[in-house]
Amino acid sequence: MALLLVLVRALIVVVAAAVVSSSGLPVPGYDGLAIGFYHETCPQAEELVLAEMREIVREDKTLAPALLRFMLHDCFVRGCDASIMLKSRKMMAERDALLSCSLRGYEQIERIKAKLEEACPMTVSCADIIVMAARDAVFLSNGPRYQVETGRRDGKVSCDIDAYNDLPPPGSNIVDLKIYFSVKNLGWKDLVVLSGSHTIGRAQCASFAGDRLYNYSGEGKQDPSLNTTYAPELRKACVPGDPFDETYVEMDPGSPYTFDLSYYRDVYSKRGLFLSDQALLDDRWTREYVERMASADSTEEYFRDYSKAMTNMGRIEVLTGDNGEIRKVCGAYVD
Ligand code: HEM
Incomplete structure (x- = not known):
């Protein structure tokens, strides 16, 4: 009986939403x-x-x-x-x-x-x-x-x-990222989907040069997982001694102002800019998503996921x- 009531209520909400939506009035x-x-x-x-x-x-x-x-x-x-x-x-x-x-x-x-x-x-x-x-x-x-x-x-x-x-730093690992998101009621899927926002925009060298180029893990070296052709390009852009907060690098160099799937291709080929981007390969579920998006023929599924994740955020x-x-x-x- 209780289940029936729940179902009837859910039906009423769906029907109400459809009626309201088609009339242009607000949808609760x-x-x-x-x-x-x-x-x-x-x-x-x-x-x-x-x-x-x-x-x-x-x-x-x-x-x-x-x-x-x-x-x-x-x-x-x-x-x-x-x-x-x-x-x-x-x-x-x-x-x-x-x-x-x-x-x-x-x-x-x-x-x-x-x-x-x-x-x-x-x-x-x-x-x-x-x-x-x-x-x-x-x-x-x-x-x-x-x-x-x-x-x-x-x-x-x-x-x-x-x-x-509350703001995840760019040096975060996958465990920390999932915690930063989960305390905001966001799951692993929101994390991997919203990280794809880094398909547009740029970052100061200050945000990644330490972690990835010059002092990985506090050991004074380059992140060994960074793509070997990408690393020298980044080192050329972020030269020690230059003001790292004034030098910018595009986060998705091929198409920095186009919202597309190339972020996932970058991460898959170890060309993600931040440790937090690369960390998406360190969890079974986020990795699978990166792999799927990196080889997807169309943006359809990603765009649908993105709309949902932005609504959640x-x-x-x-x-x-x-x-x-x-x-x-x-x-x-x-x-
Ligand atoms: C997953 C954890 C995240 C971390 C650690 C992170 C970190 C960062 C950092 C450090 C920058 C560069 C800032 C700078 O140097 O000026 C940046 C840029 C950016 N982030 Fe994130 N971010 C995360 C998630 C997100 C999410 C969820 C969104 C949006 C929904 C987002 C959108 C952007 C965009 C669009 C830029 C480029 C900004 C610009 O060009 O001015 N990020 N992010």
Whole structure:
């Protein structure tokens, strides 16, 4: 009887979602989120974000990967609540943490927010703008365009210590990576799929030269597992004595601004840039996924997985309903 009730309830939710979806009204999602949350309060929200993102990426293509990474740094630390935008007078905020020092996109999120404030004042949260901007960054890099749940509200606290605790460093091994993800309710599949975001963008030599080129395991040598033709290219780019925080290397050199499967081909052939990328070969399940994607003929399965994994990441510790606030300016000062 109980099972029957559960089945009937599930059926009602599915039918309701289908009816609501075809009518264009919001589709209830996870924990107070909904697809099309702003349908009535700001129907043009998603269009406005995409239009602004088009302009931003046209002006500077390196901002697409930057804004994708922005979502990781927001969501992994205190949840997807735009706390990465906050500035603190009293203590160091998340944005001041060393792991976020090369993060870009603050002005662009503010720029999109200003457009939305003109159209629908005090309605669309900064947290949702970050998630929509990341989605559009992927789409504008030839990746999938998936539907995002919205309805997040903005947090009021930001503290650098949370970033040190929750953001996986690039030198992480597979055991640590799985822990960093699992405490955010993300599994091995989210890990291997979302790591594929490194198919676009660039990294400072400071993020990998120590681990991979000059001081692997603290032993003053090169990572023996690094591809032997790739290693000299990296050593040429990251010359000791040069400022490692000012020299950048493309993470997927063949197609650094195209969202494709070449990240997996790179990792498979030991040309992944970070230890954390290469570590995906050290677990049976993530390795199998890397191998399958490295030899896939089409992006279809990956794009489907990516849309799902990004949705999962967008659900981390969200504030909804009466929690949090909607801010006028995303980068406000907090005490
Ligand atoms: C699995 C653990 C991860 C680690 C250890 C990691 C680490 C890093 C590091 C160190 C950089 C280079 C920063 C710099 O030197 O400027 C980077 C870049 C990047 N990461 Fe990750 N990341 C991880 C997962 C993710 C996820 C889940 C996403 C997105 C959903 C992502 C998206 C990006 C993008 C797009 C860039 C390029 C940024 C740019 O070009 O400005 N990363 N990541």
